[in-house]
Amino acid sequence: MSFRQDFAALAGIGVDPAGGWSRPAFSPADIAAHEWFLAQGRACGLAASYDSFGNAILRLEGEGAAVLIGSHLDTVANGGAFDGAIGVLAGLEVARRIKAEGTPGAPVEVIAFRDEEGRFGPFTGSRAMVGLHDEEALARARSLDGVNLSDAMAQAGFKPGNAPRDWDAVAAWLELHIEQGPVLADAGVPLGIVTSIAGQERLSLKFTGQPDHAGTAPMALRRDAFAGAARFAAAFRDEVLAAGDDDVRGTIGMVRVSPNQGNVVPGEVLLGLEMRGTNSATLARLRDSVTELANSIAVQEKLELRVRNTYSDAPAPMAAWLQDALASSAASLGHSTMKLPSGANHDSGIIGRIVPAGMLFVPSVGGRSHCPEEETDLGQIEAAIDVLHRTVVELRRNDREKASDRRTVANQSGIAG
Structure with a gap:
């Protein structure tokens, strides 16, 4: 099998009649994709298994600390064929090549994490492997369409819970992913080396005023919740731009107006917003200034305001030495690269808090x-796989040399090892 054959085979799983691909976590299509992945690993002589959460793992044995590669196989509803999938397939191809080469070195693992897209919560699979879940809360988790995580996992033979591993036996984590934005394509650069994964601050703002008749309530006497929310929305964008950081993003993605009738002054508006950036201090200042802005507008409009921080996650820098290793491999193969942050989060943002992590981006056509309509040139993906392969070969060789040095020191000291 080759990468292109793998890609075509996986793209046949979870095709949605309504358009695109739908492989929600622990759905029959998601289960089939993970079973297919493990079968491909077994076919080329790799050990294949699940951890207790259902993360699928292929392993090539070796000596020393393992190099991990991977991503995810689940998709959003009516999503694309590339997001997550190419990272898993790239890892499979790299492990297959190294197995065929037969060169000794550190172990290699390819991991397909469950539920990266957050059907049951943010990064439930990688968070389980790191041991970050409140297991009682996890057991109660349910999707927006009302499916219990426990019931969904039971279909695949698993139960909710953490599935921690020995991270001391891991040297590095690498992930290949589509950019999901337009930067690389606009610049005409075939490969991106991720410097950091943006942190997030999510807020829920509820402006409460007084519902009144739209025809009889004088403008000057109204406590119009939407008027306050609209003023805030316009000022929020200016606040984000004023942060003076090109990596910062601010989005109001959810608006609920009540009673949402054309002849009634809105009495309540709920806003859901998020801010992303690669600098923790900038994010914290922006969160505070946005909260102060909302309070100020609420006072001016004679509204009550409730602010809740619904999610907070610090930026996750990628390891500088892995950035260098990827850049060196790309240059040796004649490929140009550029460094850029990732505004989207990935499993690397979770794993990179535990072990050194590196990410390689390939361009997304139109940034989609x-x-x-998600699309990336398969030739560019294959070039990225070559870079990933060379990087992993070097990491395995370096770890083998370190292991040899450790044995030499142990033997000279009379220490068994």
Whole structure:
């Protein structure tokens, strides 16, 4: 099998009649994709298994600390064929090549994490492997369409819970992913080396005023919740731009107006917003200034305001030495690269808090992602796989040399090892 054959085979799983691909976590299509992945690993002589959470793992044995590669196989509803999938397939191809080469070195693992897209919560699979879940809360988790995680996992033979591993036996984590944005394509650069994964601050703002008749309530006497929310929305964008950081993003993605009738002054508006950036201090200042802005507008409009921080996650820098290793491999193969942050989060953002992590991006045509039109040139993906392969070969060789040095020191000291 080759990468292109793998890609075509996986793209046949979870095709949605409504368009695109739908492989929600622990759905029959998601289960089939993971079973297919493990079968491909077994076919080329790799050990294949699940951890207790259902993360699928292929392993090539070796000596020393393992190099991990991977991503995820689940998709959003009516999503694309590339997001996550190419990272898993790239890892499979790299492990297959190294197995065929027969060169000794450190172990290699390829991991397909469950539920990266957050059907049951953010990064439930990689968070389980790191041991970050509140297991009682996890057991109660349910999707927006009302499916219990426990019931969904039971279909695949698993139960909710953490599935921690020995991270001391891991040297590095690498992930290949589509950019999901337009930067690389606009610059005409075939490969991106990720410097950091953006942190996030998510807020829920509820402006409460007084519902009144739209025809009889004088403008000057109204406590119009939407008027306050609208003023805030316009000022929020200016606040984000004023942060003076090109990596910062701010989005109001959810608005609920009540009672949402054309002849009634809105009495309540709920806003869901998020801010992303690669600098923790900038994010914290922006969170505070946005909260202060909302309070100020609420006072001016004679509204009550409730602010809740619904999610907070610090930026996750990628390891500088892995950035260098990827850049060196790309240069040796004649490929140009550029460094850029990732505004989207990935499993690397979870794993990179435990072990050194590196990410390689390939361009997204038109910057499109999470939609059927998601597209990346297969030749560019194959070039990225070559870079990943060379990087992993070097990491395995270096770890083998370190292991040899450790044995030499142990033997000279009379220490068994």
